[in-house]
Structure formats: structure tokens, C-alpha cells
Amino acid sequence: MAHRILVVFVLLAAIGGCLVWYGTLGPAPTAGVPPGDEDVLSSATEFVGEEVLVSGTVVETDPLTVEISADGHTGSVVIEQSTTMGVTGDTLVVYGDLVAEDRIAARSVVHKSAGDYRRTLVVSAVAGLWVLLRSLRHWRLEPRKLRVVRRTAKERGGE
Amino acid sequence: MSDVPDLLTHVCSTYAVVTLCSLRIDWLTSPFVTVALVGALLPDLNHVSSLVPGATVERLLGVPFDWNALQTGGVVCLVALLGGTVVDREERPRVLALLSLGAGLHLLLDLLIATPDGRSQSVFWPLSRYQPPTPGLYHSTDLWPLLLAVTLAVVAWGVAWRTRRRDPAVVDEQNA
Numbered sequence: 003m004a005h006r007i008l009v010v011f012v013l014l015a016a017i018g019g020c021l022v023w024y025g026t027l028g029p030a031p032t033a034g035v036p037p038g039d040e041d042v043l044s045s046a047t048e049f050v051g052e053e054v055l056v057s058g059t060v061v062e063t064d065p066l067t068v069e070i071s072a073d074g075h076t077g078s079v080v081i082e083q084s085t086t087m088g089v090t091g092d093t094l095v096v097y098g099d100l101v102a103e104d105r106i107a108a109r110s111v112v113h114k115s116a117g118d119y120r121r122t123l124v125v126s127a128v129a130g131l132w133v134l135l136r137s138l139r140h141w142r143l144e145p146r147k148l149r150v151v152r153r154t155a156k157e158r159g160g161e
Numbered sequence: 162m163s164d165v166p167d168l169l170t171h172v173c174s175t176y177a178v179v180t181l182c183s184l185r186i187d188w189l190t191s192p193f194v195t196v197a198l199v200g201a202l203l204p205d206l207n208h209v210s211s212l213v214p215g216a217t218v219e220r221l222l223g224v225p226f227d228w229n230a231l232q233t234g235g236v237v238c239l240v241a242l243l244g245g246t247v248v249d250r251e252e253r254p255r256v257l258a259l260l261s262l263g264a265g266l267h268l269l270l271d272l273l274i275a276t277p278d279g280r281s282q283s284v285f286w287p288l289s290r291y292q293p294p295t296p297g298l299y300h301s302t303d304l305w306p307l308l309l310a311v312t313l314a315v316v317a318w319g320v321a322w323r324t325r326r327r328d329p330a331v332v333d334e335q336n337a
Contacts, residue, residue, distance in 0.1 A: 006246060013243045020236045020287065025215065025225030027290070034280035034292035055278050074216035097277035110277040118302035122167040125307065126205075129168035133198045140192035150247045152192050 006148055036097070040072035042079065046103035054106060057095045060088045068094050077104070084108040091116040168205060171267045173310035175201040177317040178266065179259070184324055188255065196244075196256050200263020203240050204271065207231040232271075233286035237264045270306075273298040 029037040029049075037049045039056050056079060058068030066081045066088075081096055082105060088094055092115050098108040139158055142151045179197040183189035210228040218226040230236050241264060245257035272281045275297035283290050299306050 009246045010243065013239055013246065017236060017239050017243070020233075020239070021226055021228065021230045022222075022224050023287070024230030024233070024236075025219065025227035027227075030290050033283075033290040034278070034294075035283065035290055036278060053278075072216075073219065074214065095277050110279075112275060112277050112300060114300070114302045122302055126168035126208075129172040130202065133172060133195070133202060136191075136195040137199060140195045148247060149249070151249065152252060 003147060010148055039070045042100065043070060043072050043075050043077045049100050050103060052100055054100045055097045057093065060090050060092045060094060063087060063089065080105045082107045084111050086111040086113045088113050093119055167307060168202060170307045170310045171201040171270060172198050173314035174270065175263045175266050177313035180317040180321050184321060193255055193259055197259040197263040200241065200260035201267050203264040204232050204237050204267045232282055234268065234284045235287045275300050
């Protein structure tokens with residue numbers, strides 16, 4: 003059991019370390035990671051003239067404006083040259099050139115209507131619940147031993 | 162990074178694959194099918210950010226932090242290893258294999274999603290940040306991948322049910 007606790011601790015530390023490490027990474031356009039929401043919000047001037055990828059909610063349609071948020075900050079960006087519009091409340095994922103600190107000339111836009119987005123959340127919750135119920139039926143948690151045990155057919159009441 | 166299809170698409174497609182495999186693999190009983198379904202959820206653990214935003218963690222810890230690392234191949238492997246560690250030794254290889262299968266199918270489906278920049282996710286991180294080009298097969302909020310996955314899951318369930326009815330030995334194995 004001591005061995006198991008040690009391995010769990012090491013793995014949790016490694017996962018935690020990766021989450022911190024990932025948080026330190028900036029954009030890497032050559033690897034296909036353009037500046038994103040956080041970069042446009044915190045240091046837009048640095049990226050003016052570069053291709054950026056942002057995701058935000060439509061707050062105005064004329065001019066098309068999306069509100070993006072990251073790290074507890076929010077800001078509005080005007081989207082120019084977009085053939086995809088959407089209505090207020092929809093989500094737009096925009097790839098384009100940052101022509102000014104708060105303006106993007108769109109190259110390509112993915113549109114998600116607010117209704118589709120809500121449906122995705124609800125359906126995902128159903129999936130999570132299904133897997134949770136199956137897990138509780140088939141496996142038993144022994145927190146003190148940091149162990150998960152497969153239930154026998156007798157415990158499950160047969161299937 | 163919220164650009165992912167709903168979880169039910171992932172869970173149903175994994176269920177279809179693993180249920181059909183269970184007809185050929187004796188030890189692949191219902192509890193192990195469940196393990197593969199848990200694996201299908203692993204790459205979306207980053208959605209915990211809806212409850213505890215990364216910015217909140219950053220403020221608490223005083224260091225940079227990004228939940229989206231949970232969607233990378235390397236961190237998904239670590240989480241699967243964690244799952245393998247908490248089960249008994251004799252279950253470990255099977256649990257590890259099925260968690261990896263479910264998570265792998267999830268990452269594979271995510272790699273096919275249309276994105277505005279034509280690139281998918283940092284699936285190879287921490288080895289590389291390279292985001293492979295996506296064929297743009299579907300959008301994350303499209304309904305048809307969900308309907309297809311649910312149909313495949315129902316068909317697989319039906320095939321397995323008929324097979325077990327015809328062969329009671331398979332039923333016994335499922336209840337083992």
C-alpha cells in the first residue's frame with residue numbers, strides 16, 4: 003500500500019507539474035499554435051500584424067464584435083471581413099490577422115449557435131452521468147486504501 | 162480549447178468499439194467496458210475549468226497554470242497510469258489498456274474537428290507542441306456525429322445481446 007501511495011503521489015505531482023508547465027507556454031506559430039485569447043487580451047500590441055486565434059461570444063453584430071475572456075480578464079474585439087455573422091449570444095472561433103489591438107481581419111470563422119452550445123453541454127452531462135452510474139455499479143472505491151475494486155457479479159446483483 | 166464534440170459522442174463510439182471487441186475477448190466483461198468509457202472521458206477533464214478557472218488556481222498558487230494540459234497526449238497517459246495504479250495488480254494491464262483505448266479514440270475523434278486555422282490540438286505534448294492539420298470532418302456542435310455514434314452503440318448493444326442469448330457461456334462470462 004505504501005508503494006501505491008508513493009506512485010499516486012508521484013503521478014499527481016507530475017500531472018500538476020505539467021499543468022503549471024503548460025501555463026508558462028506562449029504562442030508557437032510554427033508549430034501551429036498562434037497567439038490566442040490570453041495573448042490578445044494581455045499584450046495585443048506585441049501581436050499586431052500576426053495571425054491570431056480567438057474564441058468569444060457575439061455581443062454586437064454591427065460591427066461584428068465578440069467578447070473574449072481569459073485569466074479573469076475580458077475584452078471586446080471587432081471582427082472584420084467575416085462572411086459568418088451569428089447573432090448575439092453565439093460563439094465564434096475566429097482565425098485572422100490582428101490588424102489593430104482590438105480588430106481582427108478574419109480569414110476563417112467557425113460559428114456555434116447558442117442553442118447548439120447548450121445542447122452540447124446537456125448531452126455531455128448525460129454521458130458523464132451514465133458513465134458515473136456504470137462505474138458505481140461495476141467498481142467500488144476504498145478511499146482508505148487508495149484502491150478501486152471490481153465488484154463481483156453477486157455484489158452487482160447479476161446482469 | 163472548448164472546441165470539442167459532446168461527451169456522449171465519445172462515450173457511445175467507445176462503447177460500440179469495446180462492446181464488439183467483448184464478443185471476441187472473454188475477459189472483456191461489463192466492468193471493463195465501463196473502464197474504457199471512463200477512458201473516453203479523460204481528455205475532457207479540462208472542463209473542470211468551468212468549476213475552478215485556471216486564473217483562480219494561478220492566483221492561489223502564484224504560478225502560471227492551464228487546465229488545457231489535460232487534453233494533451235502526455236498528460237492523458239499520466240492520468241491513465243493513475244487509474245491503473247489504484248486497481249489491483251492483476252487488473253492493472255487490462256485497466257491501463259482500456260483507459261488508453263477510450264482516451265485514444267477520444268483524441269482521434271478530436272483530431273478530425275474543423276477549426277478555423279486548420280490545426281487540431283497539441284496531442285504530442287510534452288514531446289512536441291506540434292498541432293497536426295485537421296481534415297475538418299465535422300464541427301464540434303454538429304448533430305450528425307452524435308447520431309452516428311448513438312446508432313453504432315445501439316447496434317453494438319443489439320449484436321452483443323443476441324450473441325449472448327444464443328450462447329449462454331458468454332452470458333456466464335459477462336457475469337463473472
